Amino acid sequence: MIDPVVETVWRRLSPRMLVVHPFQEVVRAAPALLGLLVAGSSSGGKGHLWSVAGVGLMVVLGMLRWFTTTYRITPEHVQVRRGLLTRKVLTVPRDRVRTVDVTSHVLHRVLGLARVEVGTGTSERRHEGRLKLDALTAAEAARLRVELLHRSPAASTTASTTAVTVTPPAGSTPAAETELARMRPEWVRFGPFTMSGLVTVGVVAGFVSRLVSEGNVDLGRVGPVRETWRWFSAMSLPLEIATVVLVLVVFVSVASTLGYVLAFGNFRLTRHAEGTLHVTRGLLTTRATTIEERRLRGVEVGEPLLLRAVRGARLAAVTTGLRAAQGAQRGGSMLLPPAPRERAVSVARLVLPRVSSGTPEAAASPVTAGLTAHGPAALRRRFTRAYGVHALVLAALLAAWQWAGLPSWTWLTAAALLPLTALLAADRYRSLGHALTSGYLVTRWGSIVRRRVVLECDGVIGWNIERSFFQRRARLATLTATTAAGKQGYQVRDVDLAEALRLAAASTPGLLDPFIVEARTMSTLSANSM
Template sequence: MSVPEEAGWRRLSARMLVIHPFQEVVRAAPALIGLLFAGSSGGGGGHLWSLGAVAVVVLLGMLRWFTTTYRVTPEHVQVRKGLLHRKVVTVPRDRVRTVDVTSNILHRVFGLARVEVGTGRSDRKRGGELRLDALTAAEAAGLRVELLHRRDAGATASPVLSSASPGAAEFPGAAAAVGTGGEETELAVLRPSWIAFGPFTLSGLVAVGVIAGFVSRLASEGNVDLRKLGPVRHSWDWLGAQSPALAVATVVVVLALFVGLASTIGYLLAFWGFRLTRHTGGTLHVTRGLVTTRATTIEERRMRGVELSEPLLLRAVRGARVIAITTGLRVGQGAQRGGSMLLPPAPRAAAEAVARTVLRGAPEPSPVTAPLRSHGRAALRRRFTRALGVHALIVAIFFIPWEWSDLAAWPWLTAVAVLPLTAVIAADRYRGLGHAIASGHLVSRWGSLVRRRVALECDGVIGWTVERSFFQRRAGLVTLTATTAAGRQGYAVQDVELPEALRLATQGSPGLLDPFLVPAPGTAPGAVSAGPAPAAPLGQG
């Protein structure tokens, strides 16, 4: 038995010796191909240089197994890694908030999975994350249950493995861990009709960017001129022979079709087999993925609310998605990548039902569907003033060069023609504003291109910030931000009057602001105004 094993340290699965070198080679493929072309064109034996580079990459990938060990103690989860620079990452077990188990196609072939343990620290710079890549699927499922489905007394006995528990179907060949002996209740499952929402997510734009970047880098490394390729040259020549309007329309239609198709494929790859369940041990469990399967477990007691997100195109077809507001998830990298998505793009009615079910502790009226208060005429004027002011500046930028030179007139004429669209966007942004205190939750709604409705538990608010820009002061408006340790760490109620902002803050956190508020003269009991001294939780900006 090795020394690490005697001390309680364990190694990752030896099967990763096959996966990691392959992953490193794929990641370095453009540079390796460029090295091959460069060496061959210069007569310097490019294939030998490429083979040497591949050998180095494979060696670096194998060293990760020899230098990485981990252990789970009753108090901590520890990972020790590094060769020249030795590093030990320690996470207290009571700080574990989420466990994310991912298995891509290579992992699934070898029966492996990657485990990421999320903590309550901010993860925008990956400061609160502990990763184990890779464990066997059975070890990953067992570790997930051991860390999150632990007994209140802190018992740390190894979980029992059973094929009847969640996780057995997620990773082929893995037995699932059910150390708590609990059961699961299914809250949502992917419906075939939901796939129709795929083209309206515009995730295909990311695929277009990735493909374009990869092809560009590959051509640059290999010193290849794409314009000399037959299909590219013929397409460019055909577009050049058409009228500008027809050429632009053709490009837009082709791009729209490709983005729609790529978005649908991306939806299937990301959310095939989606299933949201609630475990009696106090966790929510999300499984999804076609090629790469992913299982995310969230402690419900760490959740502070939900967010209904409606991008413009998705909102046009009455669709929405549900995002968890909780600690330990990578919200800075997006809900889908970070694992905080509780429901993929689906009908809005289904999204509202799932959000209400997740917030089971909230009485009626539900924060998800409760009516909201509008923000008044001052907020409406501010929306139109900002939109039309920026639009007028753009028109002036195009008009002045045309007036004093021989430049074409179509830029400023086009800017004037789209003025009604600017007004429509301003009106839609105002319609998106709303707020309320409902069933112990602060509810805020905002946005046009992406409309968001957030229901945040008032008990999860740790502070309030009131900000006023120069133009907001002129309009008598403020932005009230509820600070929390979950999700984006701050959720704003935009452009409300100061008395209304203070009412929300005092109602959301009773007694917190009393030392900084005084009764407003000539008003009914309970009405307040800002005191003469600046309030610490109400940092004026």
């Protein structure tokens, strides 16, 4: 048992970080060092020497960070003290802790370390609310997670000693947990469609360019590169383009699949009896996120175009204390990696509190319930906007061709893509929809990435209604439900004004009633509101 008096002593991060820092800096400076090895110091310029000096400085600074950072956990607060010249104390009240994120990179895992990030509900846009401990021993991190989250509702009322006896010892999993989802090998087929490999292409390109600039490596002198280039430039232009596209597609697919396996391998979503959801994932870098269930305001089903083509979807939590998910794997709010759509739907049903407990299994879940379409005016608006943008691009290209000598194939290609624009506009309209079922506001939009957000009506803390000049002409409005969770505001786009008001009034009963009038006054209203 932990004595409360001992708890208030300032503690240091794990001393093993003294090994991690130098290693990380060396890896980061790898291109320069590699260049030094390949080219030798004779190839002129002292750039790489400066790089090495920089690496040394960073190593020293990193080690200093360990000596200057301390933390402590008191019954009321989590505090981190850091800084060499300006000492800074970051204090987070424990009852404000919403999420705890435990990440271990490869090196961390080898040394048995883990980084702990504590998320609070407020000021998520700025980074002030987040508290990071890089890094503790894995056991210490696990204990901290359990302690911070599973005790926080009781922390203010019961003494800390009684709660400690309830929490299990470090490292072991609590007995009362139910598994909601787990990675299945056949999900790997969604890997190539996540496009995460594009990032890898960027990283490789960045590495090569740094190798050339910092490491002074002349690519033209490397044998295989020269051979490939000679072979490549012997081909005709169409063949060259086809080769590049083919190589890119194969490379991105392989990299995406690999990325999928590494990021989501061992994925597990569990629910703990203390009222938290727990997500663990990752083969090399492991990541464990804990979300307080009473802070969960809804879910977001994301379907990027490629994933939609193979009937896949991903699921993210809309919760206070976590930044909204970006991309397939970044962001701690992920609840399910790209997986079969039906899985995403069933997991959403399990996670949403009102759906799983209140209604029988057969009842419509807000994730599958039919949506109200936004009507012909919204459809027209999709087309005018899509064609408007396309026409602008086309005009710019034509102008550049006429006066700046741009080759004619650019605007010809742009003109040939017009049918694609129509398809995009039609699909964007098809995605638009909204509904209000079993206490959840549902909105869906987007084509390249189609998102369906299910937001608890209790989580809505206000409404913004926007009407641009063109929207007023089409009698449409964009309704934004503001919330403290996720992206802070979720839009129902280009919906009929009367329908928007009906939706808002039904979602938050009573709030809008004093401000709504019947249609007879419409003409006078629009006259004086101009």
